[in-house]
Amino acid sequence: MPQPEHLLLFTLTTVLIVVLPGPDFVLVTRNTLTGGRRTGFATAAGCVLGMSAWAALAAAGLTVLIAANPTLVTVLRLAGAAYLIYLGTSALVRLRRRWRAGTLVQAADPASGGEGEPTEGTGVHGGAPFWQGLLNNVLNPKPLAFFLTALPQFIDSPADATLQTAVLGSIVVLVTGAWWLIYILSITRLTEFLRRRRVRQGIELGSGVALTAFGVALALAA
Numbered sequence: 679m680p681q682p683e684h685l686l687l688f689t690l691t692t693v694l695i696v697v698l699p700g701p702d703f704v705l706v707t708r709n710t711l712t713g714g715r716r717t718g719f720a721t722a723a724g725c726v727l728g729m730s731a732w733a734a735l736a737a738a739g740l741t742v743l744i745a746a747n748p749t750l751v752t753v754l755r756l757a758g759a760a761y762l763i764y765l766g767t768s769a770l771v772r773l774r775r776r777w778r779a780g781t782l783v784q785a786a787d788p789a790s791g792g793e794g795e796p797t798e799g800t801g802v803h804g805g806a807p808f809w810q811g812l813l814n815n816v817l818n819p820k821p822l823a824f825f826l827t828a829l830p831q832f833i834d835s836p837a838d839a840t841l842q843t844a845v846l847g848s849i850v851v852l853v854t855g856a857w858w859l860i861y862i863l864s865i866t867r868l869t870e871f872l873r874r875r876r877v878r879q880g881i882e883l884g885s886g887v888a889l890t891a892f893g894v895a896l897a898l899a900a
Contacts, residue, residue, distance in 0.1 A: 688832040688846055692853045695824065701762055701814055701892045706858060707865065708769070708885035709807050712878055715866045720807040722858035728815020729854050733847030736825035737840060745826050751819060758817035759897035765810065766890030773882045819896075824850075 702725050710718025735741050744750055815821065825847070833842045 684832050684834065685845075685849070688829075689849055689853065691828065692850050693857070695828070696850075696854050696857050700820070701818065701889060702811070704885050704888045704892070705765070705810060705814055706862065708881060709810070710862050710865055711868075711881050713807065715862060717807045718862040718866070719858075721811040722855075722862060724808040724811025724813075725815050725858065726811075726851060726855045728812045728818075729821060730851050731816060732821040732825055733844075733851055736829065736847055737844040739840070741822055741825050744822060751822075754817060754822070755819050755896060755899065758814075758819065759893045761813055761817055762889050762893030762896065764893075765814075766886045766888070766893060769882050769886030769889065773879060773886060776879065 706718055706721050706725065709721040732741070735744070744754075825843075829843065829846050829850075832846060833839050835842075
């Protein structure tokens with residue numbers, strides 16, 4: 679087992695990495711603010727399960743095999759990039775349709791003032807929230823890099839490396855789950871403010887641009 683001081687340092691390191699904004703952060707935020715707390719929890723559950731899969735692969739020693747195959751890593755990276763770009767561009771296209779629909783409504787009824795709800799629902803698109811969170815993690819090579827580079831530094835003895843990797847991987851999963859629970863419960867307190875149509879549109883626009891940018895950056899990464 680890792681030494682207690684190593685466990686504490688690893689936990690703090692994991693917290694810093696988990697809370698760092700990335701595609702998961704954008705996805706959970708967008709789905710929570712546009713679909714509600716239940717949608718946010720579903721997305722987060724997918725993220726946690728995806729991280730659990732990476733932790734299991736690391737404990738089984740399979741992450742080393744994956745990293746040793748450049749073709750597989752490239753396919754994983756490009757697939758993850760394509761999925762992020764799909765989520766981002768889908769959000770932007772959907773927002774454009776809403777804006778056009780809103781313009782038509784205002785032209786037909788000037789008294790509307792542009793504050794009515796869009797004709798298209800504001801639910802989550804691009805797949806079920808759970809699957810969005812899961813695929814975003816499974817197709818993301820960053821957890822692979824974490825389990826290959828950061829985690830091994832906290833293993834005390836090669837003799838029981840498998841057990842220690844399993845313990846450290848469990849900490850990653852628990853920290854990830856706790857973070858999303860706290861975060862989602864915090865941002866859903868803004869419900870009243872987020873009911874405004876323009877605020878929702880701003881969230882959709884920001885998330886669409888961010889997810890697309892993350893996808894392009896991932897595709898171009900060496």
